[in-house]
Amino acid sequence: MIADALAASPLFFYPLAAGLALGLLQILLFFVGHLPLSDAIEHAVEGTQLGEAFDWLNLGRVPVAILLMLLLITFGFVGIVLESLLPAMPAWSFALVAAPAAVGATKVVGDRIARILPRDETYAVTAAEFVGLEGTVTLGPLDDGLAGSVAVRDRHGDVHTLRARPVDRGTVIQQGSHIVVVARDETHKGRVFLVMPFPA
Structure with a gap:
C-alpha cells in the first residue's frame, strides 16, 4: 500500500x-x-x-x-x-x-x-449557562476582528474554551485579562460569546 x-x-x-x-x-x-x-x-x-x-x-x-x-x-x-x-x-x-x-x-x-469529545455545550452544561461565568483571555487580544478564545470554569469545576469577542465595539481586551461572559453572539450561530473586562 x-x-x-x-x-x-x-x-x-x-x-x-x-x-x-x-x-x-x-x-x-x-x-x-x-x-x-x-x-x-x-x-x-x-x-x-x-x-x-x-x-x-x-x-x-x-x-x-x-x-x-x-x-x-x-x-x-x-x-x-x-x-x-x-x-x-x-x-x-x-x-x-x-x-x-x-x-x-x-x-x-x-x-x-x-x-x-468534550464540547463547549454538554449534557451537564448548556451554552446559556456560560453567560455570567468569569474567565481569562487565552488567545487574544479580543477586538472587533476575528474572535479570540477565553477559558472559563463551569459550576462543576470543568474548564471550557470558548470563542469570544468584546461586547462593546472598539474595546480591546488583552491576552491574560480577566473577563466575564455576558451574552452569546447570535450572528455567529451562538458559537461565539460576548465578553467584557472584569471587573468592568
Missing part, C-alpha cells in the same frame, strides 16, 4: 500526505498546548460557503482541523485504492467517487467523534 501511495497521482497523494501531516501536527499541539490550530482554521472559513459545509459536518462539535484531516485522508486513500485497482482509467475520474466518499465518511465519523 505504501508503494501504491508513493506511485499515486498527485491528485490523491498530496491530500493524503497533507491529512496525515495535519493529524501529526494536531497530536504535537495537543502535548505542547499552544497554537490553537482548529481555531485558526475555523476563523479562516468563518462566513464562507466552505464554512457552511463544515457546519453540516459537525463544525462546533468536532474541531475543524479533525474534520479537514478526515476529508483529506479519506479522499486521498479512496483515490489511491481505485487508481491501483483500475490503472487504465484517468486519475481525475476517481475523484468523482473519492470526493463524495470523503464527505460521507467525514460526516459519519464526525457524528461519532462528536458524541465522545
